[in-house]
Amino acid sequence: MAPPTFAADVLEGLRRPRKEIPSRWLYDARGSRLFQAIMALPGYYPTRVEEEILERHAPGITAPLAGGACSVVDLGAGDGSKTRILLASLFRRSPRTSYVPIDLSTTALAQAAHRMASRLPGLRVSPIKADWLDGLRSLAPRGSAPLLVLFLGSNIGNLERGDALAFLCSLRAALRPGDHVLIGFDLLKGRSTLQAAYDDDRGVTRAFNLNLLARINRELGGDVDPASFEHVATFDPSRPAMESWLRSRRRQVVHVAGRSFRLEAGERIHTEVSCKYHEPDVAAMAGAAGFEEVGRYRDRRHWFVDALWRVGAP
Numbered sequence: 229m230a231p232p233t234f235a236a237d238v239l240e241g242l243r244r245p246r247k248e249i250p251s252r253w254l255y256d257a258r259g260s261r262l263f264q265a266i267m268a269l270p271g272y273y274p275t276r277v278e279e280e281i282l283e284r285h286a287p288g289i290t291a292p293l294a295g296g297a298c299s300v301v302d303l304g305a306g307d308g309s310k311t312r313i314l315l316a317s318l319f320r321r322s323p324r325t326s327y328v329p330i331d332l333s334t335t336a337l338a339q340a341a342h343r344m345a346s347r348l349p350g351l352r353v354s355p356i357k358a359d360w361l362d363g364l365r366s367l368a369p370r371g372s373a374p375l376l377v378l379f380l381g382s383n384i385g386n387l388e389r390g391d392a393l394a395f396l397c398s399l400r401a402a403l404r405p406g407d408h409v410l411i412g413f414d415l416l417k418g419r420s421t422l423q424a425a426y427d428d429d430r431g432v433t434r435a436f437n438l439n440l441l442a443r444i445n446r447e448l449g450g451d452v453d454p455a456s457f458e459h460v461a462t463f464d465p466s467r468p469a470m471e472s473w474l475r476s477r478r479r480q481v482v483h484v485a486g487r488s489f490r491l492e493a494g495e496r497i498h499t500e501v502s503c504k505y506h507e508p509d510v511a512a513m514a515g516a517a518g519f520e521e522v523g524r525y526r527d528r529r530h531w532f533v534d535a536l537w538r539v540g541a542p
């Protein structure tokens with residue numbers, strides 16, 4: 229199946245009665261920089277709580293893989309600071325550890341590879357530029373070293389629940405017995421905490437979301453005026469999830485790649501979902517996707533869970 233393109237996703241998404249653009253397109257070079265700025269915001273708690281978890285539990289998390297050779301596969305490395313906590317712990321005990329960041333973004337990949345190589349001298353680093361699952365599958369003819377696949381930072385939250393389970397099943401199918409997955413789930417918490425994390429008062433998240441329109445102009449020859457849209461973050465307790473939207477301030481027609489799209493005043497384009505989980509969901513997801521749960525690690529406030537899963541013997 230051909231990978232989706234930015235143009236196809238935007239043109240198709242804007243034609244729908246409920247307009248939407250998949251969140252994967254938020255991360256061009258500027259979007260990735262803005263997301264790093266989000267991670268540094270005092271109100272964006274996921275970064276800090278997950279760092280707390282890894283600082284406290286890295287030796288326990290990496291214990292099943294320590295000793296022998298192991299490849300740490302990073303899906304969505306971000307700025308690498310969380311990965312470094314784990315790798316440092318593992319590399320100390322297992323000098324034959326190698327680091328395999330997988331990402332479609334060349335910039336993100338080069339940064340992750342460079343950072344880790346300079347901070348952990350002697351670490352083998354083998355970046356793969358690919359879609360996450362394709363990259364994992366390309367590792368199939370590897371030797372006998374088990375994998376530790378990292379899927380941190382609540383990236384799973386960007387998928388609707390059904391899609392998340394389908395993704396985890398595909399992930400499971402690309403792995404072998406003895407491989408492990410460390411996956412972060414953001415847990416449901418008070419509405420005001422969530423709201424502050426996804427609509428900060430410095431406007432960084434707003435700039436991150438609006439950058440999607442600038443990207444459309446840059447890459448798809450669009451004529452969208454970003455100032456005619458506002459960033460909206462809503463909490464839906466029934467899912468539960470935070471959602472991000474671009475809301476048109478006025479009735480207007482925009483042009484993208486030679487096509488025109490009408491928006492009513494107040495009409496919204498859906499740009500992101502960030503699902504929040506209840507802790508029992510985590511074990512259920514592991515079982516449904518065919519993993520064995522080995523450990524569950526929480527921060528002091530129980531705002532976030534990193535779950536360690538294993539592929540059992542066939």
Ligand code: AVJ
Nearest residue numbers: 266381382383386426433502
């Ligand atoms: C990168 C998916 C973990 O949903 O929390 C942060 C992205 N969007 N603020 C998240 C995001 C707005 C983030 N993830």
